Amino acid sequence: MIRSSVFNCPVPTEQQPLNEYEELKSSWLFRDCTLTWRKYITKIIWAWGLSLIFAAPVAATSFPLHKDLSHFLLSSAAGGSVGVILLLTRLYLGWSYIRSRLYSPIIFYEESGWYDGHNWAKPQDILDRDRLIVSYEIRPILQRIKLTFVGLVGLFIAGSIVWQLL
Template identity: 60%
Template sequence: MIRTSVSNCPVPTEQQPLNEYEELKNSWFFRHTTSSWRNYLTKIFWIWGWSWLVAGPVTAASFPPQKHIVHFILCGSAAASVMVVLVLVRLYLGWFYVRDRLDNATVFYEESGWYDGQTWTKPLEVITRDRLIVTYEIKPILQRLQITFAALAFMYLTGTIIWHLN
């Protein structure tokens, strides 16, 4: 983990935007968004598949698979994807927060608690470094998440059309 800090930086180490970025990138929950598309989609499908453990029985109570197989599949898929949406929202908010912290020219930090917040203005070299990280590391992750949201919206729309055709 990179623990570089500017020598005149008063921001505590764990609140420095670069270190927050490194922590997020290396955490087990957020790390999958930085991997290849294949690994990323595999994780998304795993979440969706495991969500069927709850969605399947609930959907079967309303649409018995023996009688309404299409409605069962569509409703179960939509219900299982709710967990995927929740996970994607959490991923997006985490990366968006770190992006904002890196992109801003000033850093708000707390010295010892919520009541003594301070602001530090980044030197030009730190601003440049942080904005390069935003441009080349974080924006592609946010775009990947946006594409995933768009794909889910398209699947919901397709499922709605199929639902009404049956």
């Protein structure tokens, strides 16, 4: 029954929300969000470490290692988190876009270019399927990203408190 509705869909294959979701889920950057918590956190720590490579020399110019090691460590850790924040923002925006395309009852699509856009109303069976995907697969991913943001804010607050105590 779903297949017959999909075959009548005027939206080009690459612009159909389900295909966009599958493509996003398999892309190298976004698939990390679907990993287990342990693997996901490991990837985030790797991203932080790579960002730290760029942040540490900047922190060293303000807080020389031999004079102020604790402030150097805190400022380089905070600077390293900038890369993680940018990464998480990109992940959140990508998954939010797919969530809105799947959840929406009407899909905007372009047939051959930006000048000939159209809207297509999803049949109820397609809409139900897409909303189930949002509920059971995309919402947990967005919650994970939000929770990671909250963890970073908590670490930043803890680092600020330690900074004030030094």
